[in-house]
Structures are given as structure tokens and as C-alpha cells.
Amino acid sequence: MSSTRPRRWLILIGAVACLPLTGCAERPATTQGVYIHLLYFIILTLALVVFVGVEGMLLYSIIRYRRRAGDDSEPPQRYGSTRSIALFFLIGAALVAILFPYGEQVLALVQQKPTPIETINIQGSQWQWSAVYPNEGIATSGKSFVRSLVIDVPIGEPVHIHLISNDVMHELFVPNFFFMRNAMPGFANDFTWTPTRLGTFNGQCAEFCGLGHARMTLVVRVVTDEAFLAWVQQQREALLKLTCPPTSGNSLHVTAKDISWNTNCLAVFPGEPVSLAVTNLDAGIDHNFAIWNGVDQKHQFFATGKFSGVATNSFTIATLPPGKYYFQCNVHGPAMSGVFIVGSPKRGGG
Amino acid sequence: MAVIQAPPLARPEPVGRRLLVWLTTTDHKKIGILYLINSLGFLVVGGILALLMRTELARPGTQFLSLHAYNQVFTEHGTLMIFLFIFPTLAGFGNYFVPLQIGALDMAFPRVNALSFWLLPAGGLTILSGFLVKGGAAAAGWTSFAPLSVQGRSGQDLWILGLAIVGTSSILGGINFIVTILRMRAPGMTMLRMPAFTWSVLATSLLVVLATPVLTAGLIMLFADRHLGTVFFDASRGGSALLWQNVFWFFGHPEVYMLILVAWGIVSEVLPVFSGKPLYGYRGVVLAFLLITALSFTVWAHHMFVTGAVELPFFSVTTEIISIPTGVLFFNWLATLWKGKLRFEPPMLFALGFIAMFLIGGIDGVWMASPAMDFAIHDTYWVVAHIHYVLFGGTVFGIMAGLYYWFPKMSGRFLSRKLGIWQFWIQVVGFNLTFFPMHILGLRGMPRRIADYPPNQGWTGLNTLATIGSYVIGIAIVLFFLNVFLSLRKPKDAPADAWGSGNSLEWATSSPPPAHNFDTLPEVRSGRPVYDQRASRQGLVRGESPA
Numbered sequence: 058m059s060s061t062r063p064r065r066w067l068i069l070i071g072a073v074a075c076l077p078l079t080g081c082a083e084r085p086a087t088t089q090g091v092y093i094h095l096l097y098f099i100i101l102t103l104a105l106v107v108f109v110g111v112e113g114m115l116l117y118s119i120i121r122y123r124r125r126a127g128d129d130s131e132p133p134q135r136y137g138s139t140r141s142i143a144l145f146f147l148i149g150a151a152l153v154a155i156l157f158p159y160g161e162q163v164l165a166l167v168q169q170k171p172t173p174i175e176t177i178n179i180q181g182s183q184w185q186w187s188a189v190y191p192n193e194g195i196a197t198s199g200k201s202f203v204r205s206l207v208i209d210v211p212i213g214e215p216v217h218i219h220l221i222s223n224d225v226m227h228e229l230f231v232p233n234f235f236f237m238r239n240a241m242p243g244f245a246n247d248f249t250w251t252p253t254r255l256g257t258f259n260g261q262c263a264e265f266c267g268l269g270h271a272r273m274t275l276v277v278r279v280v281t282d283e284a285f286l287a288w289v290q291q292q293r294e295a296l297l298k299l300t301c302p303p304t305s306g307n308s309l310h311v312t313a314k315d316i317s318w319n320t321n322c323l324a325v326f327p328g329e330p331v332s333l334a335v336t337n338l339d340a341g342i343d344h345n346f347a348i349w350n351g352v353d354q355k356h357q358f359f360a361t362g363k364f365s366g367v368a369t370n371s372f373t374i375a376t377l378p379p380g381k382y383y384f385q386c387n388v389h390g391p392a393m394s395g396v397f398i399v400g401s402p403k404r405g406g407g
Numbered sequence: 408m409a410v411i412q413a414p415p416l417a418r419p420e421p422v423g424r425r426l427l428v429w430l431t432t433t434d435h436k437k438i439g440i441l442y443l444i445n446s447l448g449f450l451v452v453g454g455i456l457a458l459l460m461r462t463e464l465a466r467p468g469t470q471f472l473s474l475h476a477y478n479q480v481f482t483e484h485g486t487l488m489i490f491l492f493i494f495p496t497l498a499g500f501g502n503y504f505v506p507l508q509i510g511a512l513d514m515a516f517p518r519v520n521a522l523s524f525w526l527l528p529a530g531g532l533t534i535l536s537g538f539l540v541k542g543g544a545a546a547a548g549w550t551s552f553a554p555l556s557v558q559g560r561s562g563q564d565l566w567i568l569g570l571a572i573v574g575t576s577s578i579l580g581g582i583n584f585i586v587t588i589l590r591m592r593a594p595g596m597t598m599l600r601m602p603a604f605t606w607s608v609l610a611t612s613l614l615v616v617l618a619t620p621v622l623t624a625g626l627i628m629l630f631a632d633r634h635l636g637t638v639f640f641d642a643s644r645g646g647s648a649l650l651w652q653n654v655f656w657f658f659g660h661p662e663v664y665m666l667i668l669v670a671w672g673i674v675s676e677v678l679p680v681f682s683g684k685p686l687y688g689y690r691g692v693v694l695a696f697l698l699i700t701a702l703s704f705t706v707w708a709h710h711m712f713v714t715g716a717v718e719l720p721f722f723s724v725t726t727e728i729i730s731i732p733t734g735v736l737f738f739n740w741l742a743t744l745w746k747g748k749l750r751f752e753p754p755m756l757f758a759l760g761f762i763a764m765f766l767i768g769g770i771d772g773v774w775m776a777s778p779a780m781d782f783a784i785h786d787t788y789w790v791v792a793h794i795h796y797v798l799f800g801g802t803v804f805g806i807m808a809g810l811y812y813w814f815p816k817m818s819g820r821f822l823s824r825k826l827g828i829w830q831f832w833i834q835v836v837g838f839n840l841t842f843f844p845m846h847i848l849g850l851r852g853m854p855r856r857i858a859d860y861p862p863n864q865g866w867t868g869l870n871t872l873a874t875i876g877s878y879v880i881g882i883a884i885v886l887f888f889l890n891v892f893l894s895l896r897k898p899k900d901a902p903a904d905a906w907g908s909g910n911s912l913e914w915a916t917s918s919p920p921p922a923h924n925f926d927t928l929p930e931v932r933s934g935r936p937v938y939d940q941r942a943s944r945q946g947l948v949r950g951e952s953p954a
Binding site for chain 2: 083090092093096097100103104107108111112114115118119122123124128130131132133134135136137139141142145146148149150152153156157160161163164166167223224225226228230232233235236237238239241242243244246248259261262263264265266267268269270271272274341363
């Protein structure tokens with residue numbers, strides 16, 4: 058049968074192609090990842106042609122043109138023609154002419170910004186990730202050397218990521234999403250993930266950021282809409298439940314140590330200014346203390362300057378209207394945050 | 408070296424005197440050898456650091472290097488290998504062989520040449536001394552991205568200072584090579600008769616002179632941010648973190664070509680000699696070198712695709728275009744082998760190994776040239792695999808080809824063929840065991856520069872394999888040093904044209920050459936003066952009458 062020969066060829070090509078592919082164990086979990094995964098295979102095909110061609114010619118020459126014992130004659134002295142050199146340039150140019158436009162097409166698809174259903178502000182800081190869902194008013198964070206950031210995203214919807222850093226360069230990388238992007242001080246990055254597969258996907262910082270770089274991890278859980286709403290509800294309730302009695306004399310002292318505040322709840326009496334002492338025990342690391350309207354960080358009511366540890370500085374917070382506020386260190390975001398309550402629900406005590 | 412060949416009645420010079428000769432020499436050949444000895448010393452240090460890293464990464468968990476220790480080790484490994492092993496080795500070859508290949512007496516500025524050498528150990532030891540100070544050595548990577556590098560302790564200052572010294576050495580050397588090549592050529596040695604190796608040194612020197620001052624400027628800015636209160640890289644006070652990357656990679660990508668061009672030059676010398684043919688398409692090779700030199704200044708931001716802050720299509724297309732002249736080199740090398748009579752001496756083995764391995768490094772660069780693809784593999788182990796296929800599979804194989812090729816010229820003795828063949832095969836196996844799995848680790852999402860990884864990611868087996876491979880590389884390098892040690896104890900028996908098929912002028916003088924390089928210089932009437940000399944001598948025997 059004449060048809061068995063081509064089939065055998067196909068199997069052979071398939072087997073050769075599979076060799077490097079076994080490595081590509083990650084399956085894409087976003088629309089963007091699917092495009093990039095495909096681009097990987099297109100380039101792989103071109104690469105295999107070049108690889109087999111060049112290594113094949115090399116091997117052929119090594120076997121065919123080895124000098125035989127006793128043969129002292131001189132091989133033909135060919136210096137090469139202009140025409141052949143021009144051809145060598147053209148072969149490369151042809152490959153680029155295929156590769157570049159296709160790469161650009163995939164790039165355009167990956168960089169599309171469809172109207173997002175969800176927005177997440179992700180912040181990298183030494184050495185944890187934190188995330189704010191401004192529309193839902195919730196925030197969550199990992200903790201240096203202790204735990205990963207865990208965030209939920211709903212399946213099938215474009216999720217807009219707004220990525221920043223306030224200390225050094227970091228890089229958000231989720232291998233299954235086939236995507237990494239730097240979190241940089243002073244320059245926010247915006248991009249879209251459209252998850253297509255339910256599951257739990259590990260990620261971590263991919264830009265070297267100092268001592269704890271290897272431990273700066275996160276987990277993205279792609280969940281159904283219902284599960285996502287339930288998770289949001291649960292996070293909100295946890296935030297609402299957070300309360301504490303006001304401090305006597307409106308004199309607060311907060312301490313930063315190991316990229317954490319000593320408390321996640323501060324309360325003061327209304328109608329009086331607050332005296333605030335901030336102690337930074339993290340040597341060489343900048344912190345500040347800022348009060349915002351809420352986790353969505355639409356309005357900042359108060360902020361100290363950044364200062365590095367070990368040091369203690371004192372400040373005065375002007376009178377704030379009663380209500381529930383959100384405080385954080387702006388360098389580390391939700392990784393160092395809590396609620397700031399003006400006017401206790403049960404006024405009493407000393 | 409001529410001293411050793413003195414008549415038997417002369418008393419041998421005392422050791423102290425000979426040492427003084429080497430310490431004060433301005434002879435380009437002695438300086439070239441000093442460069443090589445110094446570089447091989449730093450290869451040993453950088454190699455030990457690499458083995459420490461691989462040992463730590465063999466299994467998940469931190470076994471014996473703390474996070475901070477690991478971060479120092481990978482920073483110093485990259486810095487030493489790039490700035491103090493690879494580049495100075497190539498400069499050492501250039502020092503020894505450029506004046507010989509163009510028929511010159513010495514470099515244009517012999518004392519500047521000695522200064523550029525002596526700055527190297529000074530700079531290297533300054534960087535290494537970081538291990539002795541409080542807080543340890545620099546730990547921000549060989550790229551030292553700001554603002555992280557603004558945070559580091561005094562080890563980072565030593566890194567800045569040391570690198571500035573090394574950079575000064577390169578700039579002085581680059582100027583010296585350019586002047587030597589343009590002004591000191593023997594009669595008849597036109598530019599287009601210069602060996603490809605000399606062209607590669609010229610192209611590299613142009614890159615050094617144009618790009619290295621940019622690095623020096625960046626280092627000064629970094630130092631000023633750290634100590635003088637400037638805010639070049641502080642975004643919160645009007646600076647820009649990205650500025651460092653633009654400055655660094657504007658130097659850093661030409662730097663990659665500084666690290667490979669001379670290896671291309673070496674391979675372009677070795678292949679013809681052991682194929683019995685001229686270099687195919689010599690003018691195409693020279694054109695490719697010059698195009699790459701020019702284009703290498705237009706591709707720097709392909710290191711920054713993932714910052715989201717660069718013009719992607721421009722840097723993507725320039726990066727793909729620079730692969731065209733690189734491809735031309737491959738075609739020329741293959742065409743040089745075609746219908747030749749190949750002799751598999753160790754230099755040839757390493758040159759062929761270079762083609763086979765560097766090809767892989769070139770190909771996997773093509774994935775990264777496509778920005779969308781780069782988003783998936785940048786800053787993973789894929790990039791570690793890529794750089795090592797280029798700088799180890801490429802440059803180090805090229806360096807080994809050069810060492811085996813020129814050792815008889817420099818010392819008068821051949822390195823052992825048998826040990827060389829053993830070293831070659833062990834090195835090929837070890838190299839691929841170490842670095843091929845890193846492609847797969849990258850595709851599986853293992854980021855580079857992590858001191859540790861969790862056991863549940865499926866990265867363990869391949870990391871163990873890479874660690875085993877790195878020990879195998881270690882064995883190959885030990886064999887090399889053993890070969891040098893044993894060969895230097897043998898009597899000098901290398902003839903002037905050591906391989907019997909040399910083309911360029913270094914093969915026209917004794918091995919090793921006299922202090923003044925040439926007793927008589929052959930006439931230069933083509934790009935292959937020594938071949939012409941041989942052909943005219945053998946003309947009658949071969950029955951080729953020069954019509």
C-alpha cells in the first residue's frame with residue numbers, strides 16, 4: 058500500500074516533535090495563554106527545520122568528508138561566491154518574514170483589552186504579593202516567608218489586572234497563564250487575563266527582588282461565578298467583623314516588624330486629634346502609615362513620610378469624622394493593613 | 408620564553424628575576440598569556456560558585472546555602488564568568504595573536520596594554536572581596552537592577568567599583584586593538600586580507616569602545632544614588648527604575664556580542680585549517696561581523712519586553728533581523744567543511760562542537776525575540792538555558808578550540824590529543840545534561856534566580872539531572888588543566904606551522920615566537936600568506952605549476 062509510507066513519516070515527525078514537547082507540560086488556562094501556546098508550536102516547527110537542516114549538514118560533512126588515511130591530496134580551494142552569500146542572507150530574511158508578522162498577530166491578540174468584568178489591583182512588595190478588589194472593597198495578602206497570596210478569579214470573564222510596586226522591581230508570573238509582567242515602582246502595568254479552565258494555579262515573583270525572592274509566591278484559583286461571589290462575601294464579612302475598643306487618650310503606637318503591623322485594628326474617640334507613634338523595626342526597609350477611605354483607596358486622609366528602620370517617629374492625625382477607615386503601609390499595601398475606626402460602637406471605659 | 412632556549416652554557420635566570428620580567432612586561436605575547444592565566448583562574452572561582460549553586464538546587468529545600476548566601480553566589484558567578492573569565496580570555500587571545508596575524512611587532516601602546524591587564528585582577532579581586540565585608544558580597548544579580556541594587560550593603564559598592572575598574576581595562580584594550588589593527592599592519596596586509604579572527608577582535612573593540620562607557624556612566628549613577636543623595640532610579644522622587652535597565656542593556660546587549668564575536672573568529676580560523684580549505688565566503692563573514700556590530704545597538708530592549716514599557720514591534724524585528732547575519736555565519740562554516748578533508752584534532756572537535764551547540768542557543772533565542780512568547784518564558788530557566796548555550800556551548804567551546812589550536816604556538820608544545828578528545832566528549836555530555844533540561848524547567852514555569860523551589864512543582868528530577876551534569880562539566884575542566892600541566896613538562900617540539908596547514912601569519916614564525924615576533928616576514932599577497940608560502944614550496948612536489 059502506498060499510503061502506509063507517508064503515514065509512517067507522519068508518525069516519525071510526530072515522535073520527533075513530541076520530544077521537546079514533553080517538556081511543555083503546562084497546559085494553558087487563559088485565552089491569552091492558548092494563543093501563546095500555539096505560537097510556541099509554530100516557532101518550534103520552524104526551529105526544528107533549521108535544527109535538523111544545520112545539524113544534519115554538519116553530521117553529513119563530518120562523516121562524508123573526513124580525511125581518509127594516506128590521502129594527502131588537497132581538497133578543492135573554494136572561496137565562495139557573492140551569489141551564495143546573498144542566498145545565505147535571503148534564507149534568513151525569509152524566515153524572519155514568516156516569523157515576525159505571525160508573532161505580531163499573536164501579540165495583538167494577547168494585548169487586547171476587552172471590557173473587564175473584574176478588576177484586581179495587585180501589588181508586589183518585598184516579599185509578598187497583595188491584592189485589592191476595588192469594586193468589591195476587599196483586600197487580601199500573602200505574608201513574607203509565611204504564606205502565599207491566594208486570590209480567586211471567576212472563570213470565563215476578562216479580568217483586568219492593575220499591577221504596581223512601591224519598592225523594587227517584581228514580576229507577576231503564573232506559568233499556566235503563559236504570562237509574566239513586571240511590577241514596577243512608578244509605572245503601573247495593565248493587562249487582561251481571561252481564565253478558561255477551573256483550577257488552582259501556582260505563581261511566583263520572577264524578577265529577582267532580594268532576600269525573599271524565592272519565597273514570594275501566589276495562588277490563583279479560577280472558580281465558578283457562584284464560588285467567586287461566595288468568596289467575596291466571606292472576605293467582606295471578615296472585614297466587617299473586625300473591630301476593637303478605642304485607645305484611651307487617642308494616643309496610638311503602631312510597630313512594624315517583619316513587614317507586618319503589630320495590629321490589624323486601631324480605634325480612636327471621635328472629635329479629637331490623634332497622636333501617633335510609628336516604630337519601624339525592619340532595618341533598611343521603608344514603611345509609612347496611611348489612612349484611606351477604604352480598601353478601594355479612593356481618598357487618602359492621612360499619610361506619614363516613608364522612613365526606614367530601625368526608628369520611631371511621632372505624628373498627629375487631624376480629627377476625622379466618625380466612621381470606619383482603612384490603614385496600610387503604602388509601600389507594602391494590603392500586606393500591612395487593617396481597619397481604623399473613629400468613634401467606637403460601644404463608647405465607654407476610660 | 409626565548410630565555411629558556413638560551414645556549415646550554417648560560418646559567419638559568421633566577422626565579423625572582425623571571426617573575427619580575429613577567430610583572431613588568433610590555434610584550435603583547437607575555438601580556439596575552441597573563442590574560443589567559445588570570446582568566447582561567449577566575450574560571451575556577453566562577454566554576455566553583457556554579458557547582459555550589461547546582462548542589463543547592465539538586466533537591467528542594469535549603470540544604471547548605473542560605474537564601475542570602477545563594478543570592479551572593481549567583482550574582483558573583485555571573486559577574487565573574489562574564490567580566491573576568493570569558494571576556495578577558497578573548498582579549499588574551501587578541502593580545503597574543505592580533506599583532507602576529509597582522510605582522511606587527513607589538514600592540515600600538517604596549518604600556519597601556521600592560522595597564523589594561525593589571526586592572527583586571529585588581530577589579531576582579533575588588534568584586535570578590537565583597538565576601539569578606541559585613542553583609543557579604545553583592546547580591547542583586549550580574550544585572551544589578553535598580554532600585555534593588557540601591558538597597559544592597561557595602562558588597563554592592565565593591566561590585567560597582569570593581570566593575571568600573573574592569574570596564575576601564577576593556578576600554579583601554581579596545582582602543583589599543585583598534586589603533587593596532589588600523590595602523591600597524593605589515594606591508595601587503597590590507598583590511599580585506601586580515602584573518603577573520605583579527606576582524607572579530609576589531610568588531611569587538613568597536614563595541615567595547617562604544618558601549619562600555621555607557622555601563623560606566625550607569626555605575627556612577629548607581630553609586631551616586633546610593634551615597635550622594637541623587638534619585639536617578641527612585642520613582643517616588645522623580646527618577647525612574649527603568650532608566651537603569653535602559654542604560655544597562657544598552658551596554659548589555661552589545662556586551663553579549665563582545666562575548667561571542669571573538670569565538671566566531673576563532674572558529675573561523677580553526678575550521679579552514681582542519682578542513683584544508685579557505686574560509687568560505689570570507690567577505691560575507693566580515694560583512695556579517697560588521698552588521699552584527701551595528702545592529703547590536705538596536706536590540707537592547709528585547710531584555711525588557713516584560714516591563715510593559717518598551718516599543719515591542721521595533722525591538723522584536725531588530726532582534727529577528729540580527730539573526731540573519733548570524734545565520735550567514737553558520738552557512739559559511741558549513742560550506743567551509745563541505746568537500747574538505749576534515750582532520751579531527753581537538754581544536755577541530757571543539758569548533759564542530761561549537762557549531763552544534765551554539766546553533767541551539769541561537770534557535771532558542773528566536774522564541775524570546777517574539778514578545779508574546781517572551782511573556783511566557785522570560786525570566787525562567789529557559790533564559791538560563793539560552794545564555795549558557797550561547798556563552799558555554801558557544802563561547803567556551805570556541806575558547807577551548809582556541810586554547811588547543813594555539814597552545815603549541817604559545818608554548819612550543821602540543822596539548823595531549825588523547826586527553827583533549829576525552830575532555831571534549833565529557834564536556835559535550837556534561838554540558839547538555841546540565842543545560843538542556845533547563846529549557847524544560849523554563850517551560851514548566853521555574854523562574855531563574857530562585858534559591859529554592861517547592862517539591863510539588865515537578866521541577867525536582869530535572870534539577871537533579873542538571874546538577875549531575877554540572878559535576879561532569881567539572882571533570883572535563885579538570886582534565887583540561889591536567890592536560891596543560893602534563894604538556895608543559897614535555898619538551899618543545901612544535902614546528903612554526905604547528906598543524907601543517909596554517910593560513911595566517913602566526914604560523915610563519917617559530918613556536919613560541921621570538922620577542923620581536925618575526926625573523927623574516929613572508930610576503931603578504933592574499934588572505935592566506937602561510938598557505939601561499941607552503942604552496943610555492945610544495946609546488947613542484949604537487950605538480951602544480953604556478954602557470
